[in-house]
């Protein structure tokens with residue numbers, strides 16, 4: 535069997551499939567171009583996108599539903615995916631690409647691989663449906679146009695970075711993926727703490743306390759630094775004064791004593807990926823990010839202004855002392 539029929543051969547291997555229905559099957563892409571890459575194929579023998587017309591719209595909807603099921607089964611986030619068809623497919627049997635937008639993969643090896651998924655050569659599901667509704671077919675693009683798109687300059691799909699080489703792009707994409715992963719982990723930890731803290735309604739004066747913001751905490755010393763509302767395993771609430779001097783024992787979830795007055799360095803705030811740092815004139819050492827001005831920044835500014843005013847008001851006295 536020719537390599538062109540590889541998908542048709544593999545769709546009958548039930549152990550290989552992620553999910554299936556009476557309308558189609560979902561299989562993992564054998565050479566994934568991202569962290570997650572699946573293909574949805576109809577059971578009906580439709581050779582390619584060029585054989586579709588308006589009557590296939592309900593079937594396409596079924597394939598789209600299958601794609602959503604597969605993403606759910608794999609426990610990943612639907613919004614992180616792009617879903618569509620290649621305008622110039624190479625393998626037989628219509629197949630819908632369901633691919634995560636990170637594009638972090640050792641199989642992403644050529645500029646063509648990138649441009650096939652990140653130019654007009656990738657036809658999103660919704661766009662194809664609108665096109666079929668209007669035109670009743672999808673025609674092959676002229677060869678010259680396909681070649682032009684495949685050789686387009688590389689550009690990041692998540693910011694405006696234009697790398698000089700695929701290697702640069704891959705390193706850059708890895709940076710995006712890693713930052714997102716870290717942010718996700720931070721959010722997970724804070725959500726966990728919020729759930730733990732607010733399981734029982736705390737007293738009103740504690741309710742008024744605001745939980746820490748993502749950019750204020752490094753996840754490692756998180757529990758050491760945050761002394762907001764806490765309840766223990768049995769739901770009993772301890773006031774801050776009751777907690778004083780409390781040492782953690784197994785079974786008393788999530789509470790540690792406040793830092794000592796002369797706290798060692800690991801109690802202090804450290805910067806992390808989500809926080810603004812400037813290195814070599816670039817924020818976070820690489821990709822510029824827009825950081826909203828927080829109240830904390832404003833407060834810092836006000837404090838600095840006050841210190842300056844105090845210094846200014848002391849200045850004449852010092853001068854006069856020196857003169858005398």
Ligand code: AMP
Nearest residue numbers: 540541544562563564565620623624625
């Ligand atoms: P296309 O350019 O749309 O025809 O893409 C075909 C996709 O099928 C590519 O992403 C390949 O990595 C993938 N592929 C090739 N052979 C197999 C196979 N036997 N099983 C699953 N995926 C495959």
Ligand code: ZN
Nearest residue numbers: 690692693695
């Ligand atoms: Zn980017």
